[in-house]
Amino acid sequence: MDxxxxxIRGPAPLPEEIAGxxxxxxxxxxxxxxxxxxxxxxxxxxxxxxxxxxxxxxSRLKSxxxxxxxxxxxxFLAHPxxxxxxxxxxxxxADRTEMLAMLELREAVEAEAAAxxxxxxxxxxxxxxxxxxxxxxxxxERSEAGVxxxxxxxVRIAEATGNGHFVSFVAYIGGSLAKVIRTVLGEVRTPAVxxxxxxxxxxxxxxxxxxxxxxxxxxxxxxxxxxxxxxxGS
Amino acid sequence: MDxxxxxIRGPAPLPEEIAGxxxxxxxxxxxxxxxxxxxxxxxxxxxxxxxxxxxxxxSRLKSxxxxxxxxxxxxFLAHPxxxxxxxxxxxxxADRTEMLAMLELREAVEAEAAAxxxxxxxxxxxxxxxxxxxxxxxxxERSEAGVxxxxxxxVRIAEATGNGHFVSFVAYIGGSLAKVIRTVLGEVRTPAVxxxxxxxxxxxxxxxxxxxxxxxxxxxxxxxxxxxxxxxGS
DNA sequence: CGACAAGGGTTGTCAGACAACTTCGGGCGT
DNA sequence: ACGCCCGAAGTTGTCTGACAACCCTTGTCG
Numbered sequence: 001m002d003x004x005x006x007x008i009r010g011p012a013p014l015p016e017e018i019a020g021x022x023x024x025x026x027x028x029x030x031x032x033x034x035x036x037x038x039x040x041x042x043x044x045x046x047x048x049x050x051x052x053x054x055x056x057x058x059s060r061l062k063s064x065x066x067x068x069x070x071x072x073x074x075x076f077l078a079h080p081x082x083x084x085x086x087x088x089x090x091x092x093x094a095d096r097t098e099m100l101a102m103l104e105l106r107e108a109v110e111a112e113a114a115a116x117x118x119x120x121x122x123x124x125x126x127x128x129x130x131x132x133x134x135x136x137x138x139x140x141e142r143s144e145a146g147v148x149x150x151x152x153x154x155v156r157i158a159e160a161t162g163n164g165h166f167v168s169f170v171a172y173i174g175g176s177l178a179k180v181i182r183t184v185l186g187e188v189r190t191p192a193v194x195x196x197x198x199x200x201x202x203x204x205x206x207x208x209x210x211x212x213x214x215x216x217x218x219x220x221x222x223x224x225x226x227x228x229x230x231x232x233g234s
Numbered sequence: 235m236d237x238x239x240x241x242i243r244g245p246a247p248l249p250e251e252i253a254g255x256x257x258x259x260x261x262x263x264x265x266x267x268x269x270x271x272x273x274x275x276x277x278x279x280x281x282x283x284x285x286x287x288x289x290x291x292x293s294r295l296k297s298x299x300x301x302x303x304x305x306x307x308x309x310f311l312a313h314p315x316x317x318x319x320x321x322x323x324x325x326x327x328a329d330r331t332e333m334l335a336m337l338e339l340r341e342a343v344e345a346e347a348a349a350x351x352x353x354x355x356x357x358x359x360x361x362x363x364x365x366x367x368x369x370x371x372x373x374x375e376r377s378e379a380g381v382x383x384x385x386x387x388x389v390r391i392a393e394a395t396g397n398g399h400f401v402s403f404v405a406y407i408g409g410s411l412a413k414v415i416r417t418v419l420g421e422v423r424t425p426a427v428x429x430x431x432x433x434x435x436x437x438x439x440x441x442x443x444x445x446x447x448x449x450x451x452x453x454x455x456x457x458x459x460x461x462x463x464x465x466x467g468s
Numbered sequence: 469c470g471a472c473a474a475g476g477g478t479t480g481t482c483a484g485a486c487a488a489c490t491t492c493g494g495g496c497g498t
Numbered sequence: 499a500c501g502c503c504c505g506a507a508g509t510t511g512t513c514t515g516a517c518a519a520c521c522c523t524t525g526t527c528g
Contacts, residue, residue, distance in 0.1 A: 072490030
């Protein structure tokens with residue numbers, strides 16, 4: 001289980017780089033839950049960095065619940081059921097299969113969010129969704145503002161569920177991760193695509209306006225099916 | 235924005251405690267995205283700890299994507315759309331409203347997982363679900379094994395989706411967080427409850443066996459509705 | 469007014485030390 | 499011969515101090 005010495009000097013801070021490398025090794029399945037990982041000293045030697053850097057990298061992994069440490073004993077791989085967060089390895093999203101799988105999870109949550117929004121939205125929340133839709137229509141589809149308007153539409157719908165966990169999840173998976181996908185895979189953003197997207201958004205909005213949860217759910221499914229196809233074609 | 239001096243000497247490591255305190259402050263809305271947080275020196279003074287401890291705590295928050303730092307400038311609150319993980323503040327789960335909201339999100343995902351499992355499961359994956367169900371029937375409902383068997387049933391279903399993101403999410407929200415809820419709120423675990431739960435599980439299993447996604451979806455909804463009622467009654 | 473330099477402030481990294489704990493091996497006693 | 503206790507070695511947790519690399523603000527000069 002010797003990884004070999006690695007010297008890292010990239011733009012990202014060292015703890016971030018090292019945590020990423022370790023997380024990828026962990027994800028590759030080389031360790032079983034409960035297995036001991038290399039000691040701090042060993043990691044220092046391997047990455048040619050100070051102990052502080054190693055500890056900061058380990059702190060990152062601890063925050064995710066990937067590892068746990070025991071004073072005097074060492075660092076151990078945590079059990080999958082002991083995770084402290086749901087986190088998608090962003091470098092995996094360059095793989096189309098992984099990206100589509102993530103979209104599938106997103107769709108499960110956002111379809112439910114749309115249905116709940118149709119049921120629960122307040123007049124103010126609806127106004128905000130309408131405003132977000134208008135902003136999307138106005139924005140240039142290739143601009144940062146266009147991207148932000150697209151994301152905001154989804155987040156506003158999640159807000160109308162009245163459930164903060166939906167908001168957090170949609171912000172993460174529809175915002176942050178979606179941004180990664182756009183960067184890595186390059187979602188097609190042309191005027192024609194925007195017209196189609198705007199129509200899909202409009203159908204979702206109409207169902208939420210009409211307080212029709214099942215139509216909202218189906219419209220959201222249709223929209224993400226459209227996203228899937230646009231990403232598959234690029 | 236002075237938080238006052240705090241001395242921490244609990245069982246958990248200091249960086250973990252401090253990261254928790256800071257995360258709660260951030261969640262309370264005292265900072266807006268882009269706002270500068272206290273400097274490392276200020277946090278050292280506030281918590282009466284060394285700089286290394288402060289940096290490790292900050293590393294935890296960075297891993298979550300809650301904060302980002304800029305050399306020479308300071309530490310800043312990240313935008314919600316820049317989160318790097320989905321993470322539920324576990325201390326919030328003592329609040330019944332928050333706990334039920336989290337269950338709602340869990341239900342959205344697990345209902346979809348059940349439907350996908352009904353569509354996609356392989357004979358081997360079905361065997362594993364059957365085995366998990368059998369283990370649940372055999373286990374004492376108040377034992378650790380009983381809890382583990384309950385969780386395993388859900389995770390096995392997620393595995394049958396063939397989508398690793400569903401597995402990770404269900405392990406997190408149905409495993410780790412569900413454990414927190416049981417600890418904090420004390421889910422009722424009596425023989426009578428186990429009989430009902432087992433029947434609910436059996437309905438899900440039957441639908442997956444029969445490759446009937448809509449029935450699997452409905453059965454999962456029914457099961458989590460049952461969980462909700464059992465938690466509401468406790 | 470713009471550009472550059474200097475000073476102060478902030479994060480990133482390194483090195484060394486000690487505290488608090490775990491683990492393992494050896495010695496001693498029954 | 500076996501079990502228990504103690505000491506040594508190993509490991510993580512915390513502290514301290516130093517320097518590097520950067521940012522920001524202010525002042526001076528062209």
